Amino acid sequence: MTERRQAISAQIRALVEEYFALGEVPGARGTARVPLHVPSYGAEEVNEALASLLSTRVTMGEKVQRFEALWADYVGAGQAVMVNSGSSANLIAAEVLRSPFLPRPLAPGDEVIVPAVAWSTTYFPLVTIGAVPVLVDVDLDTFTLDPKAVEAAIGPRTRAIVAVHLLGNACDMAALGALARRHDLYLLEDACEAHGAEFAGTRVGAFGQVAAFSFYFSHHISTIEGGMVVTSDERLADLARMLRAHGWQRDVRKKLDVPNPGIDERYFFVNFGYNLRPMELQGAFGIHQMQRLEPFIRTRRENAAYWGQAFAKYADRLRLSPGREDRGSRSVWFGYPLSVRPEAPFTREDLTRFLEGKGIETRPIMAGNFRDQPAIRLFPHRIAGGLPNAELIMRASFFFGNHHAIGEPERAYVRECVDEFMAGRR
Ligand SMILES: Cc1ncc(COP(=O)(O)O)c(C=O)c1O
Structure with a gap:
């Protein structure tokens, strides 16, 4: 019985490997060409989690x-x-x-x-x-x-x-x-x-x-x-x-x-x-994800360097955020943020609508200025000083995806789309 179980387990492992070796799982990106995020796992994580499930040691x-x-x-x-x-x-x-x-x-x-x-x-x-x-x-x-x-x-x-x-x-x-x-x-x-x-x-x-x-x-x-x-x-x-x-x-x-x-x-x-x-299944994912982390970060940093250069020429209309790179620090780019300057001849919504139309997903910077979220009324808090930058972020900033699945073609595509938008608004 034990031998039979081992043989079945080996078959399952091999099938999972074959499944992922076929390339990106259909639908993994949703409908977007440059999504905000994509799955970060493959056969190793699934097999490790399945091994936990099959062993019944799941908590x-x-x-x-x-x-x-x-x-x-x-x-x-x-x-x-x-x-x-x-x-x-x-x-x-x-x-x-x-x-x-x-x-x-x-x-x-x-x-x-x-x-x-x-x-x-x-x-x-x-x-x-x-x-x-x-x-x-x-x-x-x-x-x-x-x-x-x-x-x-x-x-x-x-x-x-x-x-x-x-x-x-x-x-x-x-x-x-x-x-x-x-x-x-x-x-x-x-x-x-x-x-x-x-x-x-x-x-x-x-x-x-x-x-x-x-x-x-x-x-x-x-x-x-x-x-x-x-x-x-x-x-x-x-x-x-x-x-x-x-x-x-x-x-x-x-x-x-x-x-x-x-x-x-x-x-x-x-x-x-x-x-x-x-659950143990989450630990199973984690131990394999660790090996992917530094390569993922490298890709994000390369993408950010590329867009930083590509968009520098729009500095009068777009404010770039260089991230924390001073004093031997390292940004790992959760996404790629841009802020539309107040003097720009277009709004953030003009730009994000255009990008979304091109299949580039965008979103606001996290919860924005939390002072303006209705939930703030639910609890005692204090607002210290003015929040001019938070206000600007709430009004004018957004980010698009910067992750491991964005390589040279995708980042060039984003640049082309931004160039096209800017060319239409001279
Ligand atoms: C800054 C920050 N704190 C907390 C959380 C909450 O994490 P989780 O979604 O895993 O609960 C998030 C989620 O993205 C976050 O961005």
Whole structure:
């Protein structure tokens, strides 16, 4: 029986390999010629996930652990705790900071500085823990926190900064780190869009007390849905493990010093907790996606360099964002952003409508200026200073796809389409 099963497994593997060897799966791109994103996986991931399914070991286990170790090593942080989404990773990062086991946990009403341009679930976890998000402006080269705006926003109740590495750009971690040290603030990183981005030679995720990554389908690498909490503090990693799974102590490396009055150790609950666990299938995807990450990033960077050169001649009408490349940093280009200057003789909508008509998908910069989203009315917050850049991004910026499946023909096609649009508007 075992031999027969092995033979069937081998056949399945071979068939899956043959299936993917036929080339791009029909419909994988949708109907667009240059889609915002395409699948990033192939036979290796599917076979690894199928092996888990066939073995019936499908809940969080050894493959998740392997992916965690690979990711911690890649980021250069001590520990990684996989969860079911980037939003869950942000939730755990926030929850860790209000943990009663910390010497100075966040208290209700404490303020946390966040960029005005981020994703909805950058903000909501802060609200969940009773903190007050303080929205500050971002810069237009990288779409990340403007350190001057952060400094101006720090008040008596400020306890933390969330550095959101938007669109594959590292925040200025030198400036933010200095502010955090000077004002005794926690530094969190939302690195959901920035796999492998670097600031001054250090990968994002290795700067703050806790960092969050997302492996959603459209990100640099993907586990379909999935996320990772990263920290170099073993105690925080254990708190994250408890928060991930029910608040029990079962998965921790070092047990908390809480007396056990004789309760079964497997069902001993000492902390808050949710159920944010990934499946083993997601770990299976992750371990193979790792090998693809650096080549994927290389392609994105080549595309960005090409478009940067091609569109430089339109600098009077389009504002390019060069990304974070200064001081030995590396942008990993979540997409390719453009902003239409106010003095341009056309609107963003004119340009995006034209590109969409050519089969080039476009979208706004994440959640835009969150100050203007109706959901902001649902929770206490503070707006620090004017948000002129966030306003401009909301009104005039967009991005199109920049990913591993965009090679020379596609990037040339995008250039030709932009040239055609510009030629019609002299
Ligand atoms: C900056 C940022 N934070 C958080 C998230 C949430 O990640 P997920 O979609 O995996 O929940 C995203 C999603 O793309 C994001 O871009």
